[in-house]
Amino acid sequence: MFDLEQLIRPNIKALKPYSSARKEYAGSEGIFLDANENPYGTLNRYPDPLQRELKGALASLKGVSENDIFIGNGSDEVIDLALRIFCNPGTDNALTFSPSYGMYDVSSAINDVELIKLPLNETFQINLETVSPYLTDPTVKLIFVCSPNNPTGNCFLAADIKYLLEHFKGIVIVDEAYADFSDEESWVNRIGAYPNLIVSQTFSKAWGLAAARVGVAYANTAIITLYNKVKPPYNVSQLNQEAALKALSHRKKYLLQIDRIKEEKQQLITQFNKLKIVEQIYPSDANFVLLKVKDANAVYQYLIQHEIIVRNRTKLIDDCIRITVGTPEENKELLVVLKNCLNKIK
Numbered sequence: 001m002f003d004l005e006q007l008i009r010p011n012i013k014a015l016k017p018y019s020s021a022r023k024e025y026a027g028s029e030g031i032f033l034d035a036n037e038n039p040y041g042t043l044n045r046y047p048d049p050l051q052r053e054l055k056g057a058l059a060s061l062k063g064v065s066e067n068d069i070f071i072g073n074g075s076d077e078v079i080d081l082a083l084r085i086f087c088n089p090g091t092d093n094a095l096t097f098s099p100s101y102g103m104y105d106v107s108s109a110i111n112d113v114e115l116i117k118l119p120l121n122e123t124f125q126i127n128l129e130t131v132s133p134y135l136t137d138p139t140v141k142l143i144f145v146c147s148p149n150n151p152t153g154n155c156f157l158a159a160d161i162k163y164l165l166e167h168f169k170g171i172v173i174v175d176e177a178y179a180d181f182s183d184e185e186s187w188v189n190r191i192g193a194y195p196n197l198i199v200s201q202t203f204s205k206a207w208g209l210a211a212a213r214v215g216v217a218y219a220n221t222a223i224i225t226l227y228n229k230v231k232p233p234y235n236v237s238q239l240n241q242e243a244a245l246k247a248l249s250h251r252k253k254y255l256l257q258i259d260r261i262k263e264e265k266q267q268l269i270t271q272f273n274k275l276k277i278v279e280q281i282y283p284s285d286a287n288f289v290l291l292k293v294k295d296a297n298a299v300y301q302y303l304i305q306h307e308i309i310v311r312n313r314t315k316l317i318d319d320c321i322r323i324t325v326g327t328p329e330e331n332k333e334l335l336v337v338l339k340n341c342l343n344k345i346k
């Protein structure tokens with residue numbers, strides 16, 4: 001049986017959260033002499049600490065309750081707060097699969113939480129046999145599941161994620177940073193079915209707002225209440241909230257961009273197939289493609305010399321580079337340089 005109360009760190013359970021001025025009086029009309037703000041200006045007032053307008057827009061877009069949404073200063077905050085709420089530093093563990101997103105490592109290390117990393121199989125899927133012993137280990141509090149996975153690009157099998165959700169006594173965070181590029185059903189639609197599920201999404205990729213820093217967590221109200229308890233009072237600036245709202249109001253534009261990016265990705269894959277330097281193209285549900293090439297370090301350096309910057313992932317997966325889909329012009333240039341590359345490197 002899943003028992004949320006028992007999972008929460010004792011100090012977080014006992015915590016009396018900070019009560020900000022805008023939390024104690026949430027109305028928008030009146031003479032505000034409560035928060036020591038400068039009465040002049042346009043950005044002079046503290047933002048809504050609960051980002052209710054943005055949550056309202058997301059709630060109707062996703063078909064969930066506003067109470068089941070947390071907005072973070074990027075997904076980084078969604079990840080960090082989960083570690084802080086559930087993992088006792090120095091004693092508890094988190095778990096993920098390898099290769100995957102590097103922030104799970106860094107954020108765990110900052111919180112003095114050991115991250116157990118289980119290798120994915122040869123098709124970059126979860127090996128349920130190797131995870132099984134950890135699912136009942138009381139020191140493992142969190143599992144990070146990045147689907148579509150960065151840097152491999154594939155989605156994990158829904159049946160495997162379901163297995164984790166149904167057999168793990170802790171929290172499963174499904175990181176859907178790239179879900180907008182995938183045809184797989186989002187796990188946001190299933191938060192009602194799983195009390196231990198957190199789904200993390202972001203405005204940084206498909207919504208084109210990496211500079212704004214807006215991440216979103218969807219989960220049952222009980223978990224969101226914990227997030228609200230520990231988050232910094234005004235964690236999402238007024239500017240960020242407005243940028244996200246504006247993007248949501250232009251949804252059609254982003255859907256068209258996503259279509260264009262997906263189309264360009266297919267074109268790129270077709271062309272990559274013709275390149276001698278490319279040894280393997282991994283299937284991608286995201287806006288990037290992982291390639292195995294003859295010599296990743298040499299290819300990476302050659303591309304840099306031609307002012308094309310890709311991600312060298314050879315330390316994670318031998319001779320692999322990760323290439324983000326750009327504009328048609330950018331992709332064309334990439335292909336020209338990659339074509340010349342073979343003759344120039346040894």
Ligand SMILES: *Cc1c(COP(=O)(O)O)cnc(C)c1O
Nearest residue numbers: 074075076101150177202204215
């Ligand atoms: C890019 C990315 C994010 C986004 O992080 P933000 O802090 O929201 O910009 C989250 N998870 C994964 C796996 C990513 O690749």
